[in-house]
Amino acid sequence: MGHLIANAWLRGLVHGALLITVLMTAVAWISWFERKFAARVQSRLGPTMVGPAGLLQPIADAFKMFQKEDIIPRGADSLLFRLAPPLTLFLSLATAAVLPIMPGMLASDLDIGVLYALAFSGLLAFPIWVAGWSSANKYALLGGMRMVAQGISYEIPMVLCALVPVVVTGSLSLSEIVKYQAAHHWLVFWPPGIGVIAFVLFFTTALAESNRIPFDIPEAESELVAGPTTEYTAIRFGLFASAEYAHSVVSCALASALFLGGWDGPVLPPSVWMLLKTAALFVIVTWVRWSLLRLRSDQLMALCWKYLVPVSLALVLGAGAWVYVVG
Amino acid sequence: MLSTYLPALLMLVVATVFAVGIFTLTSVLGTKHMTPEKAIPYESGSESDGANQIRLSVKFYLTAILFVVFDIEAVFLYPWASIFRQLGWFGLVEMFAFIGSLAITLLYAWKKGALEWEK
Amino acid sequence: MTASLTGSMASWVPLMPLLLVAIGGFALLVVDALSDEHAELATLSSVVLFCAGALAAVLATGKGLVPPPSGVAPYLAVGQMSQFWNATICCGAGLSALLAGGYLHEHALERGEFYALIVFSAFGAMVLAAATDLLSIFIGLETMSLGVYSMVAYRRGSPRAAEGGLKYFLLGSFAAAVLLFGSALIYGATGHTDLAGIGQSVRDGHANLRLLILGMLMLLSGLTFKVSAVPFHMWTPDAYEGAVTPATTFMSVVVKTAAFAVLLRVILTCFSDELSASLRTGWPGMLAPMAAATMILGNFAAARQANVKRMLAYSSIAHAGYILVGVVTLYSGDEQVRQTAVSGVMFYLLAYTVSNVLAFGSLIALGSYAKEAVSYEDLAGAGRRHPLAALPFVLGVLSLMGFPPTAGFLGKWYVFSAAIASGNDLLWLVIVGVLSSVVGAYYYLRVIVYLFMKSPEPGAAIAVPMRSGYVVLALVLSGYFVLKMGVTPAPYIDLALSAASKLG
Numbered sequence A: 001m002g003h004l005i006a007n008a009w010l011r012g013l014v015h016g017a018l019l020i021t022v023l024m025t026a027v028a029w030i031s032w033f034e035r036k037f038a039a040r041v042q043s044r045l046g047p048t049m050v051g052p053a054g055l056l057q058p059i060a061d062a063f064k065m066f067q068k069e070d071i072i073p074r075g076a077d078s079l080l081f082r083l084a085p086p087l088t089l090f091l092s093l094a095t096a097a098v099l100p101i102m103p104g105m106l107a108s109d110l111d112i113g114v115l116y117a118l119a120f121s122g123l124l125a126f127p128i129w130v131a132g133w134s135s136a137n138k139y140a141l142l143g144g145m146r147m148v149a150q151g152i153s154y155e156i157p158m159v160l161c162a163l164v165p166v167v168v169t170g171s172l173s174l175s176e177i178v179k180y181q182a183a184h185h186w187l188v189f190w191p192p193g194i195g196v197i198a199f200v201l202f203f204t205t206a207l208a209e210s211n212r213i214p215f216d217i218p219e220a221e222s223e224l225v226a227g228p229t230t231e232y233t234a235i236r237f238g239l240f241a242s243a244e245y246a247h248s249v250v251s252c253a254l255a256s257a258l259f260l261g262g263w264d265g266p267v268l269p270p271s272v273w274m275l276l277k278t279a280a281l282f283v284i285v286t287w288v289r290w291s292l293l294r295l296r297s298d299q300l301m302a303l304c305w306k307y308l309v310p311v312s313l314a315l316v317l318g319a320g321a322w323v324y325v326v327g
Numbered sequence B: 001m002l003s004t005y006l007p008a009l010l011m012l013v014v015a016t017v018f019a020v021g022i023f024t025l026t027s028v029l030g031t032k033h034m035t036p037e038k039a040i041p042y043e044s045g046s047e048s049d050g051a052n053q054i055r056l057s058v059k060f061y062l063t064a065i066l067f068v069v070f071d072i073e074a075v076f077l078y079p080w081a082s083i084f085r086q087l088g089w090f091g092l093v094e095m096f097a098f099i100g101s102l103a104i105t106l107l108y109a110w111k112k113g114a115l116e117w118e119k
Numbered sequence C: 001m002t003a004s005l006t007g008s009m010a011s012w013v014p015l016m017p018l019l020l021v022a023i024g025g026f027a028l029l030v031v032d033a034l035s036d037e038h039a040e041l042a043t044l045s046s047v048v049l050f051c052a053g054a055l056a057a058v059l060a061t062g063k064g065l066v067p068p069p070s071g072v073a074p075y076l077a078v079g080q081m082s083q084f085w086n087a088t089i090c091c092g093a094g095l096s097a098l099l100a101g102g103y104l105h106e107h108a109l110e111r112g113e114f115y116a117l118i119v120f121s122a123f124g125a126m127v128l129a130a131a132t133d134l135l136s137i138f139i140g141l142e143t144m145s146l147g148v149y150s151m152v153a154y155r156r157g158s159p160r161a162a163e164g165g166l167k168y169f170l171l172g173s174f175a176a177a178v179l180l181f182g183s184a185l186i187y188g189a190t191g192h193t194d195l196a197g198i199g200q201s202v203r204d205g206h207a208n209l210r211l212l213i214l215g216m217l218m219l220l221s222g223l224t225f226k227v228s229a230v231p232f233h234m235w236t237p238d239a240y241e242g243a244v245t246p247a248t249t250f251m252s253v254v255v256k257t258a259a260f261a262v263l264l265r266v267i268l269t270c271f272s273d274e275l276s277a278s279l280r281t282g283w284p285g286m287l288a289p290m291a292a293a294t295m296i297l298g299n300f301a302a303a304r305q306a307n308v309k310r311m312l313a314y315s316s317i318a319h320a321g322y323i324l325v326g327v328v329t330l331y332s333g334d335e336q337v338r339q340t341a342v343s344g345v346m347f348y349l350l351a352y353t354v355s356n357v358l359a360f361g362s363l364i365a366l367g368s369y370a371k372e373a374v375s376y377e378d379l380a381g382a383g384r385r386h387p388l389a390a391l392p393f394v395l396g397v398l399s400l401m402g403f404p405p406t407a408g409f410l411g412k413w414y415v416f417s418a419a420i421a422s423g424n425d426l427l428w429l430v431i432v433g434v435l436s437s438v439v440g441a442y443y444y445l446r447v448i449v450y451l452f453m454k455s456p457e458p459g460a461a462i463a464v465p466m467r468s469g470y471v472v473l474a475l476v477l478s479g480y481f482v483l484k485m486g487v488t489p490a491p492y493i494d495l496a497l498s499a500a501s502k503l504g
Helices: A009-039 A057-067 A078-095 A111-122 A125-134 A138-169 A174-183 A194-210 A234-258 A270-291 A295-327 B003-027 B059-110 C002-006 C008-033 C039-059 C080-106 C113-130 C134-152 C161-192 C195-204 C209-226 C235-242 C243-272 C283-303 C308-331 C335-366 C387-401 C405-420 C424-453 C469-487 C490-501
Strands: none
Touching: A009 A057, A009 A078, A009 A234, A009 A270, A009 B003, A057 A270, A057 B003, A057 C002, A057 C335, A078 A111, A078 A125, A078 A234, A078 B003, A078 C490, A111 A138, A111 A174, A111 A234, A111 A270, A125 A138, A125 C039, A138 A194, A138 A234, A138 A295, A138 B059, A138 C235, A174 A234, A174 C195, A174 C243, A194 A234, A194 A270, A234 B003, A295 B059, A295 C113, B003 C161, B059 C008, C008 C039, C008 C080, C008 C113, C039 C080, C039 C113, C080 C113, C080 C469, C080 C490, C113 C134, C134 C209, C134 C243, C161 C195, C161 C209, C161 C235, C195 C243, C195 C387, C209 C243, C209 C283, C235 C243, C235 C387, C243 C308, C283 C424, C308 C335, C308 C405, C308 C424, C335 C387, C335 C405, C335 C490, C387 C405, C387 C469, C405 C424, C405 C469, C405 C490
């Protein structure tokens, strides 16, 4: 299949190590970027003290997390409580295994890459629910339930929107979808109209899936303290935070692979294009977060079931009809 | 077949190792001054009130049922999406019928108030 | 594949009863969602079902029956036999919908979903009766059952309905799991999921016998659960009693018909070889004692009930036993006998459908003003006060009892005479059947005694018959068929015979 590293064992290990390193580093400085961005939006300076322009702040944060006390609250289901944070991170990283970074560079070129990525990303609601449930805390449980309700509701339009590229390209492999876009059109423009709506909806549902504002009702800090993660301290809490960032980044990468042509682009090397597109989408995610308000629970559900689901059903049919008529 | 999945599996192994490593590190570096007060469930500083496993609104379960209906639908749509070129217009018509019937289901659930979070 | 699926328009005609019912169900959902009038739903659902049933009845004669699109064939049979089942199922479901139109209104239970449930369950039953693949059997079974579970628990406030519904749901899911596991074993033993392929493999002796026998037992157990044969009958009285009466009617006629239809098809297509159809080593060895136990237990337990609805529930168990005698007769190697037995079962189920609708419909008609007639006491003297309203009840129980010249008599006659014609091996079963139906006469006649010869207890509430055009229509229709099939059975039994001669 033209992998840069032919041996599957070696490829898995190298990609695993590489992706985790890159992703965790990215996550660390993304948190810096977000704090700076938020500060600009709110006319503040943000972190300035640790390193030049506060650039070493994430490292200081990580060290702080390591040193804090790890508390398991009374009445908690100890096993599940411990299991939830690594599981969250695990699922965020697992999704990354099928992302094509450049031609011939992806860990697993699965025939069902789209399905695999969506399955793992959809599973992410469950460890968060487990965290909420096992904490034996009312806020956490309520947050966890909201997380599941939101996660499974938004998964449906997400899965349906991701179908549009599958219908157009006739392949479930992410690398095939990217190759198709490099050879023909970017799927955000193709089929005209349908593609761009599908992309916007996919991006919106991806925001909801990774509980970013305006869809962060599960951890609405003004009512639920910190939602499912209320009882978590030290690095366990840190893992949740990084998993959430990692999930956002991976969702952005997935959106660029599905709709924005992935590594396809002129002049610059493919992997740079992929990173640029992902980064651009992530900037939008941050921008949205610091510009919009949080939706209420009922608005959240109504938006999903009354608008996104019917529209995305129509998109799938529209794409099918388009392919049949235009080819 | 297996070899395409192997790297993905290995990545999962690496991710596990990473998580375990972090926890070992924190258990070495972290402070340990446990007191009974720290283990009290956090309820904004006041004493914990009532049972921790509260009863939840039936809406959550209704959402779960709707999810099952539409997720199964998505499961059927994926194989269709990857081969519907071979099925020709009949495949398209059939999928219109399938999605149409689900749209009626959604309409029914909507009109019956199943989609209202608060009534 | 494309060309064969589309074919000519005429090739879609055999599927029309199924499609009509499915489209009708969706139409009901839309109407229910968009309007507040429930009365039209009863009309709409019964019209849809009767239209589909009438179409199926015409197709059952073989007129206009062209081969269906080939994509359908591996999963569903749409020949004469399936059309006969379709007609029976649609007739039973349509009559139940009519009864619901009266009953739900009278008892202030009008909610639109009931009619949609009836129509979708009937659709599942039709798929089940026509299924020629283990997969379509399961899908049909579940589509039918899920609707029925909800119908049983329909009266939300009633603990009895909740109990019946939950019992039926849990046991039914368990039975479905057993059936599915049995199907998996049969697939493992033969490498086929289509019934014809399984039958071929069994006849050729290619199948792994140990897996096959276990799978067959599990499959048959799952199906006999649905017909409520002893020892899988435990759910029946509670579910029948807890359910609203139209739902009870639906369960007793439609579910039973579909389950027997698929039982016949599975046995005829898959297990008709010498070894598995032997009285000693094969399924008849399991089904014959079951039939005997079902008849005995059903009749004796029915005789002990003080509640008419429970009595009818046990009586439906007893009837499952009689029909099972007809199924067991299929062990015979004689093609003639087998066809007689199959047609006997078909006729019996049609007769049972109309008779049972008559009995339950009268029970509905005799209770009114939000009070259901449930015990014999409730019926006391009703026949003297309202002879016209009690008449259908008399006709219904006489037919269930097997009194000539009603449809029920001929049903028993055809089934038992086929069993006798098959040889002396089933003579004991027929004797058990005849003797236990004598017990049946006791409790059926008791209804008539209470209707005409007892007076209500002093001070007891006296019911006035329900004034509902729907119920009257259902009673008139089913009463007409009970008498018509009893007096001039020839067209019906000929239809059943010609359908039975070709397994399609």
